[in-house]
Amino acid sequence: MINEYEVFETVRFISSFHRVRGSDEYKRLLDRLIEMLLGWGIKREQIEVIEYPTGGIKYGNFDSTMVWNIRDAELWLEDPRIFINSFGACKTSVLFGSNPTNGWQSLELVDEEYRGDFSNKAVLVNENPSKAFKKYVKQLGAKCLIVYYMRAQDESIGRTPEKMPQTVNYLSLPHTLEDSKEGAFGFSVSFDQFKFLKKFANRGNKVRLFVDSELEAGNLQVLRVRFSNRGMKKIGVVAHLCHPNPGANDNASGSALALHLCRELLGMKTAVGVDIILLPEFYGSLPYAAENSYDCVINLDMVGEDQQKTGSTLSLHETPPLLLNYYDELLFESLMIYAPFSSESPARRFFRSRFKSGSDHVVFENYGVPSPFIGQWPDKYYHTNEDTPDKCDPVMFKWVGQAVLRTLELSEDPPRHILEVAQAQAKAFLIKLENQPGFDLIRTVMMEKKTKPSKDLKSKKKIVPSKEGPLGYEWLDKAGELSEKRYVVDLGEILNLGARYLQDYDASISFAANYIGADKKETKDILDILIKNDFIHTV
Known part of the structure; x- marks a missing residue:
């Protein structure tokens, strides 16, 4: 039986690490998680760390990124000398993939209205940093970007700059092998900090900053825990372990629950072989899916939200009907069976929808593997420094965990009514066509x-x-x-x-x-x- 509070504590532990894919801290976390698995009684031969090269290598349509290690960084306004932020104070304040500055630098602060030479300037922008990188770094020669940009704004849950003025968003600079040669670096600032710095832009004022980091080609790590049954179907349960500190719901929640499924599988006799797989999102799943075959993969992505705090709804996103879909029906029924109730009404929001992109299930589906996706959306604190464990709800872990375990138990020989419902769903869609x-x-x-x-x-x-x-x-x-x-x-x-x-x-x-x-x-x-x-x- 899933212990939801133990899962929650594992979320707290994972979220304390700055989980940059392939980085030293990511590898330290893997070592600690392996110790935890061994302490639960899982045998060492069941646990494997698989590595894939990154940096200067292309996987499908994705140019792999360099491995980024970040040690420290600070951002100040130089005159008057005012502290803005630091890596020590806020891990999301440094743009992922920032090159080292090789010591302190003082750079003139300008913004998009500046009409002079952008080289050797710090450019203050309110736009997607990838677009800003192409314009100001690659075309105009800037080296530093100071960015405010909030993805997926949603007035209905209060996810707007005005309602979250102190929030620092998790943002990245492009840092493939070619992009890293530009030597760019930068910071993510809050909306209030952006408005404050705006007053000093284009007036000859300077910011004082440093970034102590390194970018190099290296390896990405995939952690796999295998529960085998020869000759039977093989099911994968996948969650992405990467993301910055804290990154509690995204996606320490999915990773923690996947790990605790290992503990439950120790005492279960399933007719299917099961692999629990923790990996870097996309960049790990692409090479892994190319090498490993499954009958189904269940993707756990952001499963732990406290719905009242985050504004989220638990969703089951279906496999496109070009692929076998009875796993979707089995998982949906299991989620309905274990849904929490208060009195006689559902105690949490739950929604079933068509396929949605944006996570590792898309990778496996491109290799012919049915891949239902369980996640929560929208989320007020998504990709911010406020995605902390207090925004998680232990009830969600027990609900989703029990549903996944039931799905694994019944996957080898699903009930007849599940097969009939799946076939009826396919026929109903064909009528439209x-x-x-x-x-x-x-x-x-x-x-x-x-x-x-x-x-x-x-x-x-x-x-x-x-x-x-x-x-x-x-x-x-x-x-x-x-x-x-x-x-x-x-x-x-x-x-x-x-x-x-x-x-x-x-x-x-x-x-x-x-x-x-x-x-x-x-x-x-x-x-x-x-x-x-x-x-x-x-x-």
Whole structure:
């Protein structure tokens, strides 16, 4: 039986580490977690740390990042001398991937309204740091960015700059091998700090700062704990361990629960083999999924939220119906069975939705693996220094943990009604597609759960993805105004899956538009953008 309070304490422990993928501190945490697993009675031969090279290597559509070790950093206004922030005071205050400054530097403070030479300046911006990097660092020669930028603003839960003026967002500079050669560094500031510094920009004032860090090619680590049953189905439970201190809900919560599932699996006799896998998000799952085969992977991402504090709702995001989906039905039923109640009403919010991109399940689905995703969204404190353990709710750990364990127990021989419900769901979706281009092809792939179209069904215009794995995010730079629409990332990934499993232009458009609920012309425009920019190839 999952002990929710023990899981919560593990969240507190994990969140105390600054979990930069591949870094010395990430590896120290892995060592401590292995000690914990051994202390629970898990045998050493069940535990494995798998390493993948990073820095100057491309995995699918993702350029791998350099390994970043950060020791210290400070940011001051020079005259008048006023302290702004430091790595010691706030771990998210330094932009992930910042190069070392090699000692203290004094740089003139300017902003986007400055009309002079940006080289050797500190540029104050309120925009996505990746876009700011391309403009001010790569094009205009700046070395330092001081950034305020809040992703996923949401007035309904109070996630706005005005309502969170002291919050420091977790932000990154691009730090692939090529990007790191620019030597850029920077800081993330709160909204109040941004407004304060704005008063001193473009007036000859300077900031005084240093960053003590290093960027180098290295290795990323994946921790796997294996519970084997020969000849049976194999299920993976995955959670990403990376993210800064504190990063409690994102994603110490998923990692802690996955670890405690190991403790429960010790005393269980499951008919399936189970791997518990902790890895760096995307950059670890991409090479891992390429090498390891599963019948299903359950992704635990941000499962611990206190819904009253964070404004979150627990969600089960389904596997796209091109892949086997009875695991979704089994997990959904299990979540409903164990849902907490107060009197006769549900005590927590729960929602089931179509596929949503943005985490490691997308990677495994691109390798033909059904991958239901359990997570919570929205979250007021997502990617900020305020994502702390006090925003977690132990009840969530027991709920989700019991549901996952039941799913593992029944996965080898699922109840008949689960199979029938899954088949009915697929048939109901196909009714929406009748008489649309590519219907016969979609029906064949969905009902037979093939990973390639039948030979007797010829594509009118054959398309295939250019790379293994998910589409990623870089393509959004090519999408113009469409990139501002929130569902476009999901639509792009569904089109990529359509190209992979349907391999037909018209069928991919019909499937994606109906599944996402998007306009068909807009769906066609996005597919054409992906083809034009070589993310998807015509054959």
